[in-house]
Amino acid sequence: MTQRHEASTVRPATLAWVRRQLGAGERIVGAEALQGGITAEVRRLTVATPDGGRRYLVLRGFAGPAEDGPSREAVALTLLAGTDVPAPALVAVDATAAHCEQPSLLATWLPGRPVLADRGLVARLPLLARQLVAIHAVRPAEAERPRPYVALSTADTAVRPPGADSAVWAEAVTVVRRPRPPYQGRFLHRDFHPGNVLFDGPGITGVVDWATASWGPADLDVAHCAVNLALLHGPEWGLRFAEAYQEAGGALAADPDERRYWLVRDALACSEELAQIARPWRAAGRPELTTRAVGQRLDAYLAALLDTPPQR
Known part of the structure; x- marks a missing residue:
């Protein structure tokens, strides 16, 4: 459930903020818009690593001046770290849009997809x-x-x-x-x-x-x-x-x-x-x-x- 985009589809200030969260020698080489979100814009970012590999992050951008979704999600992901619940790991959060165009949260990407079919x-x-x-x-x-x-x-x-x-x-x-x-x-x-x-x-x-x-x-x-x-x-x-x-x-x-x-x-x-x-x-x-x-x-x-x- 993705649609492929270039990394430039991430807004400039947000893109700069994400880059500051990356490791030495890492760079963003692609972005995909993930469907299904109602309250947030969700993208999967492809990150190239210095050893020639790839890893993925998920960027969630929230709309609304009073939106507290990023801070609540950050609290939950921090709480769930180390538990048996398969939740993403928090990478960074800009809950007040101090650095991004909108409140944003960056987390690890998990494999799999939602299954909405009647079958199974x-x-x-x-x-x-x-x-x-x-x-x-x-x-x-x-x-x-x-x-x-x-x-x-x-x-x-x-x-x-x-x-x-x-x-x-x-x-x-x-x-x-x-x-x-x-x-x-x-x-x-x-x-x-x-x-x-x-x-x-x-x-x-x-x-x-x-x-x-x-x-x-x-x-x-x-x-x-x-x-x-x-x-x-x-x-x-x-x-x-x-x-x-x-x-x-x-x-x-x-x-x-x-x-x-x-x-x-x-x-x-x-x-x-x-x-x-x-x-x-x-x-x-x-x-x-x-x-x-x-x-x-x-x-x-x-x-x-x-x-x-x-x-x-």
Whole structure:
């Protein structure tokens, strides 16, 4: 999922900053734009080494004057160094655009690619679940924890897709108007879904895009991956992910109504940006996933969540 460019496509000040991070005798000989990013421009840089070899770095440029993605990602990558989570290694960060044209982060490149096809999902689902359990198992010291999660969406900001069942959406809004359930904090990726997980052959080789890493309930990460699976592959796959997570050893809220709260909350949050979510999926080879199609799947997924009676 790349498009080849010359190194000159990196903006001049940013390019100069990247060059200062290189080793003696190293030089940038190419750049490729990586598809799939929503909040950042992402490029893979090819670096020629003095011994005639090649190595690769990933440059992420973030838009917006108040964007804190680079600093949050830098904190997360520093925290993950030395753990079993296959995350990139931080090389450098310019969180305030002091040296670059925009806030930027430079990290190592990991092999593999996201796999968004329906084929093979039965085998990938437990791998995704086990990887998320491993992320939640990271236990940073209190002073090293990322900031608490922020829920920008509310019951009032949900956007019902055209033709969606108004009764279902009214019930979903009622669910998330209830007080937030108590939870035990965990280290969260906060945007864990198939588009941010790299596969090479049968196994996971990397988890990328840590710009929204947070501290919060494991249910929230599970809910986010579940709704993405529902939109990508069909509602039944979203429903199966929470079960797969628990089968992999993950712990969710004990009360099923509390689990449903987080699942419904993140589904409503996705409703606000269906067009942005679907666009990179189409670019990655899923042209059938139009905004209308994913809206229909979201409506069906919500209906399935709310039709499921609580199991105690």
